[in-house]
Amino acid sequence: MSTHLLSAADLSRDEAIAVxxxxxxxxRISGRTVKKLPTLxxxxxxxxxFEDSTRTRISFEAAAKRLSADVITFSAKGSSVSKGESLKDxxxxxxxxxxxxxxxxxxxxxxxxxxxxxxxxxxVVVNAGDGTHEHPTQALLDAFTLxxxxxxxxxxxxxxxxxxxxxxxxxxxxxxxxxxxxxxxxDVTLVAPPTxxxxxxxxxxxxxxxxxxxxxxxxxxxxxxxxxxxxxxxAYFPSTNEYSRRYGLDVRRANLLAxxxxxxxxxxxxxxxxxxxxxxxxxxxxxxxQVTNGVHVRMAVLYRLLGAAEGSGxxxxxxxxxxxxxxxx
Amino acid sequence: MTxxxxxxxxxxxxxxxxxxxxxxxTSVVAAGTAEARPDDDVIDGRGLIVLPGFVDLHTHLxxxxxxxxxxxxxxxxxxxxxxxxxxxxxxxxxxVADTAGVVEQVWRRGIEAGRCxxxxxxxxxxxxxxxxxxxxxxxxxxxxxxxxxxxxGVCVSDPVLMRRALEYVKxxxxxxxxxxxxxRLTEGAQMNESELSGVLGLRGWPAVAEEAIIARDMLLAQHxxxxxxxxxxxxxxxxxIVRWAKERGVDVTAEVTPHHLILTEELAxxxxxxxxxxxxxxxxxxxxxxxxxxxxGTIDVVATDHAPHAREDKDCEWAAGAFGMLGLETAFPxxxxxxxxxxxLDWRGVADxxxxxxxxxxxxxxxxxxxxxxxxxTLVVVDPDATxxxxxxxxxxxxxNTPFLAREMHGAVVHxxxxxxxxxxxxxxx
Numbered sequence: 112m113s114t115h116l117l118s119a120a121d122l123s124r125d126e127a128i129a130v131x132x133x134x135x136x137x138x139r140i141s142g143r144t145v146k147k148l149p150t151l152x153x154x155x156x157x158x159x160x161f162e163d164s165t166r167t168r169i170s171f172e173a174a175a176k177r178l179s180a181d182v183i184t185f186s187a188k189g190s191s192v193s194k195g196e197s198l199k200d201x202x203x204x205x206x207x208x209x210x211x212x213x214x215x216x217x218x219x220x221x222x223x224x225x226x227x228x229x230x231x232x233x234x235v236v237v238n239a240g241d242g243t244h245e246h247p248t249q250a251l252l253d254a255f256t257l258x259x260x261x262x263x264x265x266x267x268x269x270x271x272x273x274x275x276x277x278x279x280x281x282x283x284x285x286x287x288x289x290x291x292x293x294x295x296x297x298d299v300t301l302v303a304p305p306t307x308x309x310x311x312x313x314x315x316x317x318x319x320x321x322x323x324x325x326x327x328x329x330x331x332x333x334x335x336x337x338x339x340x341x342x343x344x345x346a347y348f349p350s351t352n353e354y355s356r357r358y359g360l361d362v363r364r365a366n367l368l369a370x371x372x373x374x375x376x377x378x379x380x381x382x383x384x385x386x387x388x389x390x391x392x393x394x395x396x397x398x399x400x401q402v403t404n405g406v407h408v409r410m411a412v413l414y415r416l417l418g419a420a421e422g423s424g425x426x427x428x429x430x431x432x433x434x435x436x437x438x439x440x
Numbered sequence: 441m442t443x444x445x446x447x448x449x450x451x452x453x454x455x456x457x458x459x460x461x462x463x464x465x466t467s468v469v470a471a472g473t474a475e476a477r478p479d480d481d482v483i484d485g486r487g488l489i490v491l492p493g494f495v496d497l498h499t500h501l502x503x504x505x506x507x508x509x510x511x512x513x514x515x516x517x518x519x520x521x522x523x524x525x526x527x528x529x530x531x532x533x534x535x536v537a538d539t540a541g542v543v544e545q546v547w548r549r550g551i552e553a554g555r556c557x558x559x560x561x562x563x564x565x566x567x568x569x570x571x572x573x574x575x576x577x578x579x580x581x582x583x584x585x586x587x588x589x590x591x592x593g594v595c596v597s598d599p600v601l602m603r604r605a606l607e608y609v610k611x612x613x614x615x616x617x618x619x620x621x622x623x624r625l626t627e628g629a630q631m632n633e634s635e636l637s638g639v640l641g642l643r644g645w646p647a648v649a650e651e652a653i654i655a656r657d658m659l660l661a662q663h664x665x666x667x668x669x670x671x672x673x674x675x676x677x678x679x680x681i682v683r684w685a686k687e688r689g690v691d692v693t694a695e696v697t698p699h700h701l702i703l704t705e706e707l708a709x710x711x712x713x714x715x716x717x718x719x720x721x722x723x724x725x726x727x728x729x730x731x732x733x734x735x736x737g738t739i740d741v742v743a744t745d746h747a748p749h750a751r752e753d754k755d756c757e758w759a760a761g762a763f764g765m766l767g768l769e770t771a772f773p774x775x776x777x778x779x780x781x782x783x784x785l786d787w788r789g790v791a792d793x794x795x796x797x798x799x800x801x802x803x804x805x806x807x808x809x810x811x812x813x814x815x816x817x818t819l820v821v822v823d824p825d826a827t828x829x830x831x832x833x834x835x836x837x838x839x840x841n842t843p844f845l846a847r848e849m850h851g852a853v854v855h856x857x858x859x860x861x862x863x864x865x866x867x868x869x870x
Contacts, residue, residue: 220642221640
């Protein structure tokens with residue numbers, strides 16, 4: 112991992128595996144009564160959220176707090192574009208407060224890239240979702256979850272087949288997952304109506320299909336993307352019913368997966384739209400687990416961007432210290 | 441007052457001495473043979489190239505309304521430094537230039553500034569709203585004598601309104617300059633729609649949104665027997681459609697901007713709004729196509745679309761950034777680099793695309809004229825071999841949003857002369 116985490120493409124295969132290994136170590140600690148590590152004591156992590164996203168925000172908050180960082184949450188919704196304080200002024204304010212890391216969620220694609228490269232701040236920038244561009248920590252937590260179920264919790268995902276279904280056009284989750292899962296050796300198939308696939312998607316490192324029933328048989332995992340009903344009004348599809356019929360995941364379709372195949376969703380779900388309640392709550396579903404893994408993966412990212420750079424501070428647990436040091440090297 | 445411009449090469453041809461009095465050329469003789477009296481002004485042309493002063497069909501001077509970004513005085517100073525002797529001030533000011541009153545004000549402010557002729561472009565529709573025609577005749581009959589009408593920044597997308605506008609301006613030999621952009625196909629658009637826009641997660645501005653409007657307007661112009669001008673054409677498909685229309689005899693002219701001649705969408709990877717412009721930067725193949733079109737005359741003119749923006753409108757995230765980039769001072773070197781050095785345009789060709797044809801399209805009688813006795817001494821002397829580095833600090837423009845920041849440019853404007861009066865001398869404003 113370089114200085115920032117802006118795109119899943121920033122991670123080499125070795126780096127991605129190292130983050131997942133670190134997250135696995137941290138997950139083991141979280142089973143203990145005292146979950147907190149002193150690694151980032153005295154460091155300031157800012158959660159800069161220009162868009163509402165309670166789940167991602169609290170996931171990053173929990174991650175930073177478990178590493179003993181001071182956490183400032185800056186919810187700047189409504190002050191993003193054209194109104195109120197600009198991104199630049201917000202960034203300068205945070206810089207003046209001495210932020211070591213800025214975790215940014217923004218409605219504009221590339222906003223984290225601007226923060227990282229404009230010279231407005233010196234701190235580390237972590238992309239927590241930018242517009243319709245990327246959401247790299249979501250891809251990491253998805254990879255972590257996939258690895259846990261499909262590869263015994265270690266190594267990469269070589270040869271595993273993952274189907275991602277839904278509104279790829281507007282999905283930062285899909286973009287980051289295609290990049291990261293490919294880096295880890297998985298074979299990814301995107302399934303969507305042609306209207307919800309971006310121009311040029313043929314050049315992405317994945318397969319494309321318009322037919323969910325054809326793509327699912329034998330797949331190791333299916334990831335359902337949230338589809339906003341409002342897309343219907345922009346003529347992306349005729350009706351929610353037709354969408355569900357053609358691209359929704361019900362029990363029959365879930366059973367087309369490989370025997371141990373899992374069902375994922377980045378949340379929040381539209382039950383009854385892209386996924387039925389039976390599947391969301393069913394035995395193949397790992398959706399709640401994804402949330403738990405989100406905290407570990409985000410701890411690992413912060414640890415590697417901030418802790419490792421400073422020689423990892425003063426870890427309480429010698430055994431963990433050794434393995435984290437090794438992973439960070 | 442008599443002035444001698446000694447040892448210059450018109451259109452890069454044999455060196456001559458040019459003499460003018462009261463703004464009119466009185467002699468053009470072989471270099472070294474002009475006879476200067478002691479009180480005459482003398483400019484040493486050093487064997488450089490002289491062309492008719494450049495005419496820009498597409499300039500945003502931002503006055504009235506956004507004087508923080510540019511004024512008629514600051515914009516025309518930049519124009520003079522770029523070798524321009526006439527600019528066309530686009531109508532999307534505040535208030536919009538949609539009445540005789542506003543266009544006359546812009547025209548008068550241009551005369552006061554004095555560095556470059558300012559010809560206001562009139563809005564086609566009231567307030568650029570695309571609902572009803574502005575008083576085109578009143579603007580044409582005003583002191584500003586408007587002949588070019590455009591809702592630039594917005595497309596006249598309603599086909600009936602466009603048809604009426606094309607018909608109506610025939611009465612005074614006007615032309616509609618269309619900003620070709622289908623509004624529905626480009627809602628929220630941020631960059632060229634391509635493989636790259638999908639990767640960057642930026643909403644795409646598809647080529648078809650430009651080409652469909654151009655094709656429609658070619659057919660409309662032919663149907664009603666009027667002339668139409670296409671602003672800032674940017675795609676290979678657009679070049680093909682205009683070429684097809686010209687072969688069919690449609691009275692169409694088209695312009696390309698310097699930035700579409702040299703820059704590609706790849707710059708969007710930076711997410712730096714400096715490179716955000718409308719129409720967007722396109723692909724390398726489109727760049728090649730507009731160069732071909734400019735070389736073979738399908739594209740008639742280079743027009744800058746000089747679009748100054750205040751710093752805060754570019755110092756932000758891409759989606760919040762304003763569309764547009766500066767162009768007046770860098771247009772000539774871009775043409776040198778993309779067209780002259782590769783041998784695609786000779787100096788006659790540069791004069792044609794940057795001066796003569798734009799003047800003809802706008803029906804300007806005293807711009808884009810031959811370098812000959814009896815013609816206005818409205819000239820630019822250029823050094824095609826000089827190199828310089830773009831530095832907004834040194835520009836009179838009030839804005840700094842050049843896409844060529846710190847880039848080395850080939851070709852420099854040395855002197856600009858407007859009806860006998862130097863506006864730029866040795867690269868410096870007079």
